[in-house]
Amino acid sequence: MVTRMTRLIATLMVTFLITSCSFEHGAAKTSPAMAPAVPVPTPSVAPTAVKEREMLYKAPFTGLFSEQRNESRPLLVMVNNHQSARPQSGLSYADVLYESLAEGEVTRIAALYQSADVNFTIGPVRSIRPYYMDLGKIYDAVLIHAGGSPDAYTQLDEQKLDHLDEITNAGRFFWREAFRKAPHNLYTGLEKIRMGTEKLGLRNEYSAVQAMPAYLPENTDKPGMLASGMRVTFLLKSYAVSYTYDAELKLYKRFINDAPHLDLGNNEQLAASNVVVLAAEHIVLDNEGRRDIKMVGSGTGYLFQRNIAQPVEWRRNDVFDRFHLYQNGKELGLFPGKTHYLIVPNKPTFEEHLTIQSENR
Numbered sequence: 536m537v538t539r540m541t542r543l544i545a546t547l548m549v550t551f552l553i554t555s556c557s558f559e560h561g562a563a564k565t566s567p568a569m570a571p572a573v574p575v576p577t578p579s580v581a582p583t584a585v586k587e588r589e590m591l592y593k594a595p596f597t598g599l600f601s602e603q604r605n606e607s608r609p610l611l612v613m614v615n616n617h618q619s620a621r622p623q624s625g626l627s628y629a630d631v632l633y634e635s636l637a638e639g640e641v642t643r644i645a646a647l648y649q650s651a652d653v654n655f656t657i658g659p660v661r662s663i664r665p666y667y668m669d670l671g672k673i674y675d676a677v678l679i680h681a682g683g684s685p686d687a688y689t690q691l692d693e694q695k696l697d698h699l700d701e702i703t704n705a706g707r708f709f710w711r712e713a714f715r716k717a718p719h720n721l722y723t724g725l726e727k728i729r730m731g732t733e734k735l736g737l738r739n740e741y742s743a744v745q746a747m748p749a750y751l752p753e754n755t756d757k758p759g760m761l762a763s764g765m766r767v768t769f770l771l772k773s774y775a776v777s778y779t780y781d782a783e784l785k786l787y788k789r790f791i792n793d794a795p796h797l798d799l800g801n802n803e804q805l806a807a808s809n810v811v812v813l814a815a816e817h818i819v820l821d822n823e824g825r826r827d828i829k830m831v832g833s834g835t836g837y838l839f840q841r842n843i844a845q846p847v848e849w850r851r852n853d854v855f856d857r858f859h860l861y862q863n864g865k866e867l868g869l870f871p872g873k874t875h876y877l878i879v880p881n882k883p884t885f886e887e888h889l890t891i892q893s894e895n896r
Contacts, residue, residue: 594650595743596630596674598750598871601650608741609649610728611676613667615659616642620719621791625657626805627798628725633670635878636817637661638825640770645670649741651725656800658722660701660709663687666828668696669854675742677732681709681721684825697737699723705731748857749868762844764892765837767812767877776877778810779892780842787839789875808872810839811860812889813849814881828878835885836860840870844891 592604609630614623616634626632629646637643645667646657662682668690671678678698683691691698699705701721708731712720732739764779764787776796778787789796789805796805813836816829833850838860847860847867858876860867879888 595747596649605650606741608739609674609676611671612646612657612679613661613663614644614646615661616644620659622797622799624800625655627803628655632875636769642769654726656722656724659719660721665690666830672854673857675744699731750871751868757841757843759843759845761893762891766890768888769879807875808870809874811876812837813878814885815878817880
């Protein structure tokens with residue numbers, strides 16, 4: 536009896552142990568709580584795509600992206616281009632450059648600054664004229680200058696244009712350098728200008744205007760004639776501005792009388808993604824050689840981009856409008872980057888002032 540009972544108990548215990556072990560083994564296979572974690576693959580993102588997502592803001596006058604929005608008001612600085620003033624300082628930082636004739640046969644440069652976010656010296660600074668002031672209206676820019684023609688001062692007063700003038704209202708924000716002689720030695724700087732606009736109570740924030748052109752994708756094909764460069768004479772045959780295309784950088788590099796046009800501040804050669812040569816009516820106003828240049832209306836010109844030259848018609852409806860460039864009735868866009876405008880007389884002919892170089896230098 537004891538033996539039979541002992542055997543029964545032993546049999547039941549063995550059965551219980553086997554069943555228990557089988558149950559636990561099965562639970563280990565099927566229980567979600569015990570299942571090993573399976574990693575979920577994360578879609579890979581190319582570093583360039585991440586970078587592009589970070590660079591959300593486009594500079595209005597270059598079309599270039601940046602990681603931070605710059606809402607500073609544009610500045611239009613009148614820069615001396617006399618032989619005694621070269622090389623100038625700060626021109627390589629400008630978003631847009633305009634070159635045109637001032638008195639006599641000497642050109643002057645209006646340099647537009649907005650996207651630059653570092654301090655740098657600008658100059659030598661010279662006086663302003665009404666047609667340069669009208670260029671500033673395109674961009675809602677503060678005008679930076681040292682003096683002006685009688686007509687310019689009249690318009691500055693009547694139109695209440697925001698400006699910093701070394702002679703009348705902002706002398707402390709300019710300085711003279713000893714390594715050059717007056718009047719070719721007056722300078723300012725980006726921080727000085729911002730301090731001056733704040734001191735005078737001028738608005739420092741950019742008020743968006745319709746001055747931004749359409750910017751083209753990098754892979755855009757451009758119809759037109761091959762142009763490795765161009766040569767521009769305003770009036771003096773002894774003074775010639777030229778540009779040569781750099782295929783690696785996709786830029787036109789600037790020269791004066793065949794010498795690289797350098798920025799004294801950083802020794803960089805001036806260059807642009809877009810070079811626009813426009814013909815406009817020039818009228819001599821007085822014995823001093825002061826001029827009026829008709830930059831509103833329409834005229835002929837050439838647009839140089841990516842080793843291609845395209846004949847254009849320029850149109851500008853009023854002083855607040857930008858230069859629109861048309862070919863066969865279609866408006867042309869610009870490539871992202873800096874743009875240089877050279878405005879030459881339309882007489883005797885436009886072609887007299889422009890020579891297109893179809894072969895490499």
